[in-house]
Amino acid sequence: MSFYKEIAIHPTATIYLWKIEEEFIALFRQVSLKDTSLARLESMKSESHQKGFLAVRMLLQHLGYTDFDLFYDAFGKPHLKDGKHISISHSNDFSAVLISDALMGIDLEILKDKIVTIAPRFMDVNHLENLNQLDKIKKATVVWGIKESIFKIKNEKGISFPKHIFEEAFRLTDKRGLAQLKFNDLTEEYCFQFEFVDNYALVCAFQN
Ligand SMILES: CC(C)(COP(=O)(O)OP(=O)(O)OC[C@H]1O[C@@H](n2cnc3c(N)ncnc32)[C@H](O)[C@@H]1OP(=O)(O)O)[C@@H](O)C(=O)NCCC(=O)NCCS
Incomplete structure (x- = not known):
């Protein structure tokens, strides 16, 4: 077990x-x-x-x-x-x-170097500035998890991670933060929480 x-x-x-x-x-x-x-x-x-x-x-x-x-x-x-x-x-x-x-959403992601390379496709890369490589990987993985979690809550076709879901600036030590979904002329506020378990980022989100 x-x-x-x-x-x-x-x-x-x-x-x-x-x-x-x-x-x-x-x-x-x-x-x-x-x-x-x-x-x-x-x-x-x-x-x-x-x-x-x-x-x-x-x-x-x-x-x-x-x-x-x-x-x-x-x-x-x-x-x-x-x-x-x-x-x-x-x-x-x-x-x-x-x-x-x-209603809440969860996402679990293994930490991989590649996430930093693809980060410009799904997040505001200003949020990765001044971080060492490991922290860049961790933060980009958390942001990916935030967007997956919000997507799982909304469960609607047409939601794009870069165009519709926006994470506010946060620090890895915060373990929580805020994000907005701007979709179909509506803006919704979400809270997120995260932690690292082994070499995985565990993220959950819920409506504020
Ligand atoms: C459906 C999706 C959220 C699954 O995420 P994933 O990281 O591939 O996989 P995870 O293991 O985290 O989650 C899989 C679980 O999500 C759940 N899930 C699947 N579709 C879902 C939906 N529409 N809404 C909520 N939860 C969903 C299921 O429980 C599934 O597991 P199960 O079928 O074994 O029960 C993802 O594939 C997806 O479609 N994401 C949005 C698309 C997108 O915009 N991607 C990138 C844009 S840059």
Whole structure:
């Protein structure tokens, strides 16, 4: 069992993390899956993706839910039958779920050098000025996570990370900040929080 940890980010919102140390078959044997989930699992090309998917079900079971309590809308956004909100992310050796009373989004990303190269495509690179290379990687990964998290909350077609989601300036030591979504003539304020777990950035966002 590789339940890793839980992080209470709010009185009514908790993040649960699974560190994937098991073989595929060990995970597979421990979860009960709906037929649709089984079909999805079989259609996944990489074993790493399959393990991430199964680890989410392990987390659900750890919390007293099963795969049968989870369903997806037409955009691929997950929902729980009991009305609580859920957001899901997986990256390499970790899976994360965020269970909350209010709508929230989560993103987990492994830290990679390449993020700094592609940063101009999705963020305000002024926010990377005067940082050493490691901090540039960390901050750009957090900004990516902020935008993925807000996207997961809104779940609307047409949202572009560089054109519609704007992070305000923040420091890595702040562990939180603000961002705006400007889309379809509306401006919405979001709070974000982040932390680093092993060599991953864990980010969540919620409406302010
Ligand atoms: C859907 C998307 C948010 C997934 O993010 P990702 O980093 O690839 O993968 P993650 O592991 O973090 O998240 C995957 C989970 O997100 C959830 N998800 C998928 N579509 C979703 C949606 N429309 N809304 C909310 N959550 C969604 C699912 O639970 C999925 O996991 P599961 O299917 O195994 O349950 C992402 O692929 C996407 O479409 N992003 C926006 C597109 C974009 O603008 N990209 C770059 C612009 S520069």
